[in-house]
Amino acid sequence: MPRLYINLRLIEENAHKILEKCSKFNVEVVGVTKVSLGDPKIAQALKRSGIKIIGESRIENILRMIENGVEGPFMMIRIPPKDDLVKIIRWCEYVLVSELKTVEWMEEIARDLDKSISAIYMIDVGDLREGVWYKDAAEEIIRALKISKRVKIIGVGTNLGCYGGVLPSTTNLGMLVEIRDLIEKRLSCQLPVVSGGNTSALKLVEEGRLPSGVNQYRVGEAIFLGTDVTNNRQIDWLTQEAIILEAPVIEVKTKPSFPQGETGQDAFGRKPIFIDKGMRKRAIIALGEQDIVPSGLKPLDKGVEVIHSSSDHTIIDVTDAERKIEVGDTMRFKLSYGALLRAMTCPHVEKIYMQGV
């Protein structure tokens, strides 16, 4: 079985470093656990780092954490489906929203349950995922503020670098602060939270370019992987070794690099491109699309190349490997966010937790 080695101490250290760096700029860090299926041990590591709020995209994951003794506050970071609202209001302290209708539903449910919840209204400043388009934002949020009582709208937020790959900047985050200021002025109200971003916004903090007023980041990727995929970089003050995947080698053979016979599509309806490099030594590892995203496998072995995965097999060219790789060996990999997401959520990948170095 493939194994994920999860070093809780390194995760805690990454989280702590991010927290320290952000605190200097008055930015609170929400630790986002969604890549981990709401893993309680990981959430506890985040808590030990000093992070207070746990951000999650699935209510089931939040319930899993609560059942395993993780204490909130919890923030629901995916704008919520109607069916989840009862549970969200019962179990979460914060929720991100982007629809008046959802605010209305939450009001009703909160009244029925005699509860309240804090909400952050999401504004789209260009990335084109969730949030009300920035030009319409002030008007919609003012209407939301007028209809909400038990839903306490405490601020505005945005998400960047997820669909459009738009990079957080002084301009787009500045717009978020401006919209907040405008609403505060119009209604003489307080919207203290400006939840300005995720891992991709850490760069602005590092470079001292974060517009003042932005005071919350929701961070996942950097904590677990030490990478920032949107800016295509490794974050040099974090470790990239907190989580390592290991998989068994189940075949090593020398074969042609070009298939023999007439070709159609692969098992997933794709048409792989083959480059004829002559005979190559290839290892198959017991790992596939079910467990990882193949393009997100980053081998620790030097000189090897991930060629292709189907559901359960991944072919790796080991012709130029620095060590001799044989059947029965294992190979180790760092992972992209997508690959980690799949591995963490796959029941066929064993999770091994380490506390030490």
Ligand SMILES: *Cc1c(COP(=O)(O)O)cnc(C)c1O
């Ligand atoms: C996933 C997510 C985050 C965390 O993003 P990272 O890039 O992993 O830091 C923050 N906010 C929202 C709304 C998200 O969906």
